[in-house]
Structures are given as C-alpha cells and as structure tokens.
C-alpha cells in the first residue's frame with residue numbers, strides 16, 4: 557500500500573508550509589532572506605456574471621487573501637475563466653473585482669492587467685526564448701513602475717528558488733520544472749500582492765512535479781504572498797493549499813479551510829482523504845515522533861530529517877480514507893503501529909454501493925475511513941461511538 561500518509565513540514569513560526577519532506581529532490585530551504593510580510597487584507601471580492609454560449613459563470617463571493625487557496629473542480633467548471641477575470645486578461649461588463657483595498661474593476665473603472673499587482677504562472681511557462689534566465693527574471697523587475705513597493709529583491713528570489721546556477725542558461729536549456737521555477741521567480745519579482753497560478757504543474761512529469769512542489773511551499777511560507785492555485789490534482793492541492801474553493805457548473809459550490817472541505821462528498825467521490833496537523837518532538841531511530849493532541853504516532857522520517865538544519869516542529873499528514881481501518885478495541889496483535897482513539901461523527905454512503913464512508917473525530921480533527929458496508933454492520937458502528945483507527949501502511953510522499 558502506497559502513499560498512505562504524506563508529510564509536509566510546516567514552520568512553527570508561521571504555521572504555513574515551508575518545505576515538503578519525503579521524496580523531495582530539494583533540500584531544506586536555506587536560511588530565508590528576510591521578506592516583509594504581505595499586508596493583511598480583507599479578501600478578494602468578486603461579483604461576476606459571464607456568459608459564453610451555453611456556459612455561464614456566476615460568482616458572488618469573497619475569497620481569502622491569505623496562504624494558498626486552491627480553485628478546484630471538474631474540467632469546464634470555469635476555473636480559468638474566473639482566474640482570467642481576476643487578472644484582468646478578459647474584461648467582462650458589470651463585474652466587480654476588488655483585491656484587498658485595491659478596486660481593480662467596478663462599473664466603468666477597469667485597471668488593466670499590467671497595472672494590477674499580480675504575478676501569473678500558467679501551465680506552459682512563457683519565458684522569452686532569446687533572453688537568459690537572469691534576463692528573463694529581471695525583465696519585468698527593471699520595468700516596474702517607480703512607485704511600486706519592492707518587497708522582494710532579485711537575490712532573495714534567486715536564493716528562494718535556487719536559481720543562481722541557472723542564471724546564464726537559455727530557456728531552451730532548462731527542464732520543464734526549471735522553466736516553471738524561473739517563471740515563478742519572474743512572477744515574484746513583479747512584486748505582486750497576489751499570485752495567480754493556473755495549473756503550473758500540469759505540463760510536468762511526476763518527477764518534475766515533486767521537485768517543484770516544495771518551491772511552491774517555500775513561496776507560500778516565506779513570502780506571505782497569497783496564492784490562488786488552479787489545479788485538477790487533489791493530491792497537489794492537499795500538499796499545498798490552506799483553503800479550498802470547490803467550483804461546480806460555473807459557480808462556487810463551497811469554500812473553506814482545506815481540512816473541512818475534504819469532507820465534501822464531491823471530493824470523496826474522487827478519492828476520500830483527510831488532512832491531519834501533527835506536532836513533532838523529533839525523530840528516533842529514523843522514526844518521526846508525532847503527536848496529535850494527546851495521541852502519538854510514529855512515521856519513517858524523511859531522509860534529510862535527521863540533519864541539524866532540518867527540524868520542523870509541525871507537519872501535515874495526508875491519509876487516504878481507504879487506508880484507515882477501525883476496531884472496537886485496541887489491537888495488540890497487529891502489525892499496524894499507528895493506532896488512534898477516535899469518535900464516530902458521521903456514517904455516509906460512499907461512491908461505491910458496497911462501501912461506507914465513516915467520518916471520525918481525532919482530537920478535534922476530522923479523519924475519514926472507507927469501509928465496506930458489511931464491516932460497518934458487523935461492528936454495529938454508530939455515531940458517537942468511541943473506536944480505534946488503525947492507519948495501515950505508512951509512506952512518505
């Protein structure tokens with residue numbers, strides 16, 4: 557059984573991800589350049605009605621402007637249309653787009669895309685082919701309007717994204733993942749108050765995706781610049797996002813903190829999973845010692861976790877519902893070492909008629925278990941009951 561639990565390190569300082577652990581090709585983030593925190597903001601207020609043939613997008617919502625917010629939904633539900641309207645790439649009459657205190661569109665007022673403080677990265681990076689990496693990075697930075705507040709210097713961005721070795725290369729000499737890193741750097745150097753990322757990993761193979769994810773996590777934790785991330789991949793969303801906006805049929809079905817949003821039945825249909833926040837008290841014999849409230853679990857430490865420079869204090873655990881089993885009493889004769897006391901908070905139908913999705917509460921955090929209906933009946937599981945959750949196999953992403 558693979559990928560049962562994935563670990564993502566979060567800084568104790570900010571409570572946001574800084575550097576993913578596990579199969580990362582990227583070492584822990586170097587000492588972070590000091591980056592001023594982005595100002596607190598009231599959110600991204602949107603009022604839009606867009607009609608395109610049979611498709612209509614209707615949005616009347618305020619999205620968070622903190623951390624990473626994923627726009628998630630089926631193909632054709634309107635994610636890119638919404639992102640383009642936010643960026644000002646498309647102008648739609650009657651729309652309102654307000655980012656914090658900045659009104660980008662309202663009535664006849666329309667701030668063109670180049671005057672919105674937005675950094676954008678798309679599926680295919682659009683680096684200028686005749687310029688080196690350094691020149692690409694600095695292209696926009698050297699042309700910033702005089703009054704633009706500089707929150708990130710080129711050296712900081714190069715360090716953050718480990719671009720220094722690539723500076724003299726041409727875009728055609730870079731791998732897909734490296735090109736996306738440069739595109740991210742260029743976007744950051746435009747001094748954005750919001751990063752818009754439209755499937756930035758979609759054109760990459762699995763190896764490149766896992767290489768670039770930690771950099772996205774670094775950006776989120778070390779710059780404080782809010783990100784709106786369009787993604788088809790729930791796995792990527794769970795690794796990166798703090799909030800999830802679930803889009804359906806041209807509208808926002810629901811939005812909220814990722815941990816709660818994962819309980820939405822629409823997401824369970826894709827593959828129910830849970831996100832748990834755990835604290836670490838270090839590692840022993842290559843096993844990370846983690847606690848969730850009063851309860852403990854152990855997981856194989858990421859390979860670089862034993863180094864002195866790598867000592868995160870909090871982690872996110874991603875657990876597939878199908879990898880959680882339940883018993884009425886603690887099991888002492890099982891190979892499963894992670895056994896946690898939980899209470900049943902819901903028993904719901906699963907997409908497959910033979911299965912049931914059991915919602916659990918573990919020290920105040922939601923956990924889901926996908927069981928057969930037969931097992932639920934045999935154990936006579938009921939809401940409110942205290943049971944033991946065995947998290948079967950353990951693997952790190």
Ligand SMILES: Nc1ncnc2c1ncn2[C@@H]1O[C@H](COP(=O)(O)OP(=O)(O)OP(=O)(O)O)[C@@H](O)[C@H]1O
Nearest residue numbers: 608609611629630631632633634635636637638788
């Ligand atoms: N230029 C256009 N003219 C007409 N219809 C369009 C145009 N662009 C998009 N659409 C339609 O608008 C709808 C929403 O498209 P959009 O690209 O926003 O969806 P999406 O959720 O981003 O999809 P995907 O995940 O596949 O990228 C789709 O039904 C699409 O066919």
